Amino acid sequence: MKLDVLGLLGACSYALDCVEAELVHVTDKHAKRVAYMSVCVAEQMGIQGESLQDLTACALLHDNALTQYIQEELHSDTTDISKLEEPLQLGLHCSLGERNIQDLPFQTDIRNVILYHHENADGSGPFGKKWTEIPLFARIIHLCDLLDLTCCTGTLTSDTWKKVKDFLQAVNGSVVDEVCIEAFLQVFSEENFLLLGGDDLENCLWSKVPRIKQNLSFEQIKSLAKFLPGS
Numbered sequence: 001m002k003l004d005v006l007g008l009l010g011a012c013s014y015a016l017d018c019v020e021a022e023l024v025h026v027t028d029k030h031a032k033r034v035a036y037m038s039v040c041v042a043e044q045m046g047i048q049g050e051s052l053q054d055l056t057a058c059a060l061l062h063d064n065a066l067t068q069y070i071q072e073e074l075h076s077d078t079t080d081i082s083k084l085e086e087p088l089q090l091g092l093h094c095s096l097g098e099r100n101i102q103d104l105p106f107q108t109d110i111r112n113v114i115l116y117h118h119e120n121a122d123g124s125g126p127f128g129k130k131w132t133e134i135p136l137f138a139r140i141i142h143l144c145d146l147l148d149l150t151c152c153t154g155t156l157t158s159d160t161w162k163k164v165k166d167f168l169q170a171v172n173g174s175v176v177d178e179v180c181i182e183a184f185l186q187v188f189s190e191e192n193f194l195l196l197g198g199d200d201l202e203n204c205l206w207s208k209v210p211r212i213k214q215n216l217s218f219e220q221i222k223s224l225a226k227f228l229p230g231s
């Protein structure tokens, strides 16, 4: 059977965006902005085709285990993360997220992308991995996730772009590796960064990453069905 896997996962990420907006107070469309930025950076690095589609799926689903982590590990309700007594353990949400997506019908090797999406370039992240040990897609998603959380908190303006540049300077080499930052700065200017705040974001994403229908086996469809309601 042929299915639009990216379209389905994109729809699923709507729900994740709403949950994350409530829990960690990011503005909505967080995953879409992270996906769009990640795709632009990856394209700049020469990534294309099926790899770009898989990166998009990973970026859309990078926080797929956030509610599950809070409910299962912290035994809390998920109404507001700021009221949790325990600090959020990023590593655990990464492990759960990696496990959840492992049977999805990816077309390339995306092992450890979700697992290491909070690793810092200098090894100070949850699993202590240095940037040379982290898959490229995890490094790109880490950069774009942090940028969105730190800089895209309200309406995007020229000040937002200044914040982005200051942030990149502050984290260069320690939190995020230079290679990703350099690609980001090559592809983004103030003008196209501000497009992230527009209503057309999703169309911009799908124009870069066409949603081609994939031929799936029965087992792959079963895995997809298992993932969707559990997210």
Ligand SMILES: [Fe+2]
Binding pocket: 062, 063, 093, 117, 118
């Ligand atoms: Fe995360």
Ligand SMILES: [Fe+2]
Binding pocket: 030, 062, 063, 145
């Ligand atoms: Fe995130």
